[in-house]
Amino acid sequence: MALLEVKDLKQHFTLKKGFLGDKKVVKAVDGVSFYINEGETLGIVGESGCGKSSLGRSILRLIEPTSGEIKYKGKSITELKGKQLKDLRKEMQIVFQDPYASLNPRSTVKAILEAPLLVHGMTNKKERMEVIESLIDKIGLRKEQLNQYPHEFSGGQRQRIGIARALTLKPKLIVADEPVSALDVSVQSQVLNLMSDLQGEFGLSYIFISHDLSVVQHISDRVAVMYLGRIVELADVDELYNNPQHPYTQALLSAVPVPDPKQKRERIILQGDIPSPINQPTGCPFHTRCPVATPECKTEVPKLQEKTFGHWTACIHV
Amino acid sequence: MLRRFFASPLTVIGFVFVLVLLVLALFSPQIATHDPLEVNITNKLQPPSDEHIFGTDEVGRDIFSRIVYGSRISLKIGLLVVLISFPIGTILGAIAGYFGGVVDQVIMRMTDIFLSFPGIILAMSIAAALGPSIENVLLALAVVWWPWYTRIVRSSVLSIKSSEFIEASRAIGANPFRILFKDILPNSIAPASIQASLDLGFVILAAAGLSFIGLGAQPPSPEWGAMLSSSREILREAWWAATFPGLAILFTVLGFNLLGDGLRDVLDPKQR
Amino acid sequence: MDALRYIAKRLVLMIPILIGISMLTFFISHTIPGDPARLILGPKADAEVLEELREKMGLNDPIYVQYGRYMAGLVQGDFGDSTYSQKPVSEDLKRYFPATLELTMFSMVITVLIGIPFGIISANKKDKIADQLTRFMALIGVAMPAFWLGIILLLFFYLQIGVLPGSGRLDTWVSPPTHITGMYTIDALLTGNWEVFRSALMHLILPGVTQAAVTIGMITRMTRSSMLEVLRSDYIRTAYAKGGSQNRVLYGHALQNGMMPILTLLGMTFGHALGGSVLVESVFSWPGLGKYAVNAITYLDFPAVMGVTILIAVLFIMVNLIIDIFYQVIDPRLKYD
Numbered sequence: 001m002a003l004l005e006v007k008d009l010k011q012h013f014t015l016k017k018g019f020l021g022d023k024k025v026v027k028a029v030d031g032v033s034f035y036i037n038e039g040e041t042l043g044i045v046g047e048s049g050c051g052k053s054s055l056g057r058s059i060l061r062l063i064e065p066t067s068g069e070i071k072y073k074g075k076s077i078t079e080l081k082g083k084q085l086k087d088l089r090k091e092m093q094i095v096f097q098d099p100y101a102s103l104n105p106r107s108t109v110k111a112i113l114e115a116p117l118l119v120h121g122m123t124n125k126k127e128r129m130e131v132i133e134s135l136i137d138k139i140g141l142r143k144e145q146l147n148q149y150p151h152e153f154s155g156g157q158r159q160r161i162g163i164a165r166a167l168t169l170k171p172k173l174i175v176a177d178e179p180v181s182a183l184d185v186s187v188q189s190q191v192l193n194l195m196s197d198l199q200g201e202f203g204l205s206y207i208f209i210s211h212d213l214s215v216v217q218h219i220s221d222r223v224a225v226m227y228l229g230r231i232v233e234l235a236d237v238d239e240l241y242n243n244p245q246h247p248y249t250q251a252l253l254s255a256v257p258v259p260d261p262k263q264k265r266e267r268i269i270l271q272g273d274i275p276s277p278i279n280q281p282t283g284c285p286f287h288t289r290c291p292v293a294t295p296e297c298k299t300e301v302p303k304l305q306e307k308t309f310g311h312w313t314a315c316i317h318v
Numbered sequence: 319m320l321r322r323f324f325a326s327p328l329t330v331i332g333f334v335f336v337l338v339l340l341v342l343a344l345f346s347p348q349i350a351t352h353d354p355l356e357v358n359i360t361n362k363l364q365p366p367s368d369e370h371i372f373g374t375d376e377v378g379r380d381i382f383s384r385i386v387y388g389s390r391i392s393l394k395i396g397l398l399v400v401l402i403s404f405p406i407g408t409i410l411g412a413i414a415g416y417f418g419g420v421v422d423q424v425i426m427r428m429t430d431i432f433l434s435f436p437g438i439i440l441a442m443s444i445a446a447a448l449g450p451s452i453e454n455v456l457l458a459l460a461v462v463w464w465p466w467y468t469r470i471v472r473s474s475v476l477s478i479k480s481s482e483f484i485e486a487s488r489a490i491g492a493n494p495f496r497i498l499f500k501d502i503l504p505n506s507i508a509p510a511s512i513q514a515s516l517d518l519g520f521v522i523l524a525a526a527g528l529s530f531i532g533l534g535a536q537p538p539s540p541e542w543g544a545m546l547s548s549s550r551e552i553l554r555e556a557w558w559a560a561t562f563p564g565l566a567i568l569f570t571v572l573g574f575n576l577l578g579d580g581l582r583d584v585l586d587p588k589q590r
Numbered sequence: 591m592d593a594l595r596y597i598a599k600r601l602v603l604m605i606p607i608l609i610g611i612s613m614l615t616f617f618i619s620h621t622i623p624g625d626p627a628r629l630i631l632g633p634k635a636d637a638e639v640l641e642e643l644r645e646k647m648g649l650n651d652p653i654y655v656q657y658g659r660y661m662a663g664l665v666q667g668d669f670g671d672s673t674y675s676q677k678p679v680s681e682d683l684k685r686y687f688p689a690t691l692e693l694t695m696f697s698m699v700i701t702v703l704i705g706i707p708f709g710i711i712s713a714n715k716k717d718k719i720a721d722q723l724t725r726f727m728a729l730i731g732v733a734m735p736a737f738w739l740g741i742i743l744l745l746f747f748y749l750q751i752g753v754l755p756g757s758g759r760l761d762t763w764v765s766p767p768t769h770i771t772g773m774y775t776i777d778a779l780l781t782g783n784w785e786v787f788r789s790a791l792m793h794l795i796l797p798g799v800t801q802a803a804v805t806i807g808m809i810t811r812m813t814r815s816s817m818l819e820v821l822r823s824d825y826i827r828t829a830y831a832k833g834g835s836q837n838r839v840l841y842g843h844a845l846q847n848g849m850m851p852i853l854t855l856l857g858m859t860f861g862h863a864l865g866g867s868v869l870v871e872s873v874f875s876w877p878g879l880g881k882y883a884v885n886a887i888t889y890l891d892f893p894a895v896m897g898v899t900i901l902i903a904v905l906f907i908m909v910n911l912i913i914d915i916f917y918q919v920i921d922p923r924l925k926y927d
Contacts, residue, residue, distance in 0.1 A: 057485075060489060062485055062488055062489060085491070086491040089489060089490055089491035090491075093489060093490070094485070094486070094489045096482040096485070096486065097482070098482055101481050101482045101483060102481075102482035102483050102485075102486055103483055103486075104483045104487075104500075104501050104504075104505065105483075105505065106504045106505055107500075107501075115487065115490060115492065115500070116490035116491075119490055119491050119492045119493075119496065120490075120491065162486070165486065165490075166489075168490075169490065328726075427606060427607075427610070428610070430607055430610075431607050431610035431611055431614065434607050434611065434903060434906065434907050435611065435861060435865075435899075435902055435903035435906045435907070436861045436862060436864055436865025436866075436902060436906060437865065438865040438866070438868065438869075439864075439865050439868065439883075439898070439899055439902050439903075440611075440614075440615070440899065442868060442883065442887065442895075443615050443618070443619065443895050443896065443898075443899045444615075444618050446619075446886075446887040446890075446892075446895055447615075447618045447619040447892070447895075448618075519733065523733075523735055526735060527735065527737060527868075527869050530737050530869060530872070531868065531869065531872050531884045531887070532884070532887070532888065533887065543735075543737075546735075546737065546738055546741065549741070550741060550873075553741065553744065553745055553749060554749055557745055560738070560741045560742065560745065561742065563738075564735055564738030564739075564741065564742065567735045567738060568730075568733055568734055568735060568738070571732075571733035571734075571735070572729065572730065572733040575729060575732065575733050576729070
């Protein structure tokens, strides 16, 4: 059984416009389905604005999904409230993009790491300190640094504190929302390696959200590509990077620099900008920019289908 | 932080003014040279001298001693009004900003009503309705003052609310009140507290103004505004009776202003 | 079209605020002990007569009925009768208001003429001696009890030197000009009556300067910080880099953009000046709304107090509305949200 199953998840936001309230709907996530196994890392890539962050937040119930179902260990969590929702927090956590904004500037590291334990009723101070001290050891901070404030740390250190906070409750699943994109390249790999190590040690599953294809390739087992709130392609990492099927994935990958200068790859340049999620194109959301679009693409919404074994694509031309 | 605070000479001046005010209020009996209420008709309208350094008023009371005792009244009003309105305003602002929706609408429309016209006028009509006394002026000022803090706190809460560290707190399952009091308020209270320190001076100024038009402290209270009010009758004969209470108010307001500006420079360097 | 809709929307939004203000003042002034009927008739009045007057004034009705009656009158411009002067409050307001308006406008003119240039100079010479001095003066202005400054000015210019009059709106031997706006200086100008104009202007100087002292401080500070922000921006540096002259950049580019927040503050300052008029008018025996209000307070004349409060609230809201609309006109980026 998969650890987490997401079925036809939709996350729509209503924008109020005008005095009389003619409403506009932003379809940030528009019918996304996937699963993730225990100990697995699922990468989610896409350009900014494709809805990948909303997806992460609605899985965690930080924002309320508009419709669809999320099952954790076979049980639906979409309707959980109160105590049960709070218990779910122990199972799933999040690591944020901006290590400067994700830590309360007026709390010490100790207070930041202690908060989850306090909230979940660990009243024994000694127990709390044991948890905290073992965690900061793992992320490479010293005990004396516990009483310092976030601004006294570097970006990489802060992000590691953010990871430690996510781990205090010993969750099974962590949604990492662009966890390294705010960091210097030199620091990125340190944090990625730390995440890999912790994954082995705690048996974690990651949903790893990023716009950076090489980072996703480095850490993921499987990768989903998102465009305008939908998954357009999903496959094992090697399969997806070596044999991309969807024209959007092909275009994205063609833009990634290749280390081998002899290897020639044709760069596919997409025309136009990503359409606004308020006025989504009809039919295939990608048809406005697609190099192989045909008239049918304007009317027919392609379904995500398993075209070859374990390789899912949403395109009528594949 | 302290060194930065005292780096500006103006801040130091403000600090000294406020300190002097505190000392005057705390040690009034020791500092005053006379009984502030003691009438001595034969000694009336004396110009400043060694015996009466600020002179005497129309019934021979020592103006210096009256000003010294008056500092107690002013400081008490300033502190109480801020101590009442600041927590009320702050909590309402935090609730409005954090919960949004209908609660926000109701609270903000309430502040609109209060802020939509000059506070002194509203305070005046409230104090007038309650009847002239210093306690009623205090109450009236507290009633008109809280919306300022609500506005300030709400806007800083709004800017902090969407921070990732607030989401992080929600992700660990913290309840809204924990988030409000542990995460949001500590980060949004700085601008409001700067305002509060400035307001100590402005409250004292407003209270003196209301006493001046006969709404606050009543004679023979040595309240500075009331003293100024009665000095008008003897303006021609005794310039000192009008001059010194006014200077006391000026220095007090100036002191809290400079102190507040100093605080702002330390806590919120962007504002400069 | 959009502009009209915006104005209409803003006017509609004024209604709840005005209802709120009237309720606030009405309920406070009516739940407090104190019997207007007794005040009119004096302490020795007969119980029966007293009861009769109470009934006639509607004081025996439940408070919400009294409020409803008051509001019903208010929408027709009827503020009730002053319990002191026995005349309709609206008539009193009409008589006292022009004096306050004249004083406030005069002080605002001084404020703008002095405050804005000093704010610009201060920003342009940031941290130089001129800036330090201006900032210090502005601070003094803000911290100054206006009613005290008034007394000191009175002491000096009226009692000591005697160059300026110290109370009222006109010299005793001058009769008021023909009533057009009710503002003596303007009416005198319109009728070409120079003697009256001179007298009215002389009388305006002390209260006007007194009132302006505080608002000059506020405007100077705001202009300075607003200009500093603009001067720091890239397009100003570009303008200098292109070789634009100091004055051209300062007054051509910077002031245009720095004006926006200053305008908003002018609206708030206007409210401050209106509020301050209560104290200043009381110092200079200026027969305006402030003086009227203070009198009303002394005689527990609540219809009058409420009338002044509501009138000032309406004025203040209107001024800010006009400024907001003006804003929309001069800043093409703003949409009517």
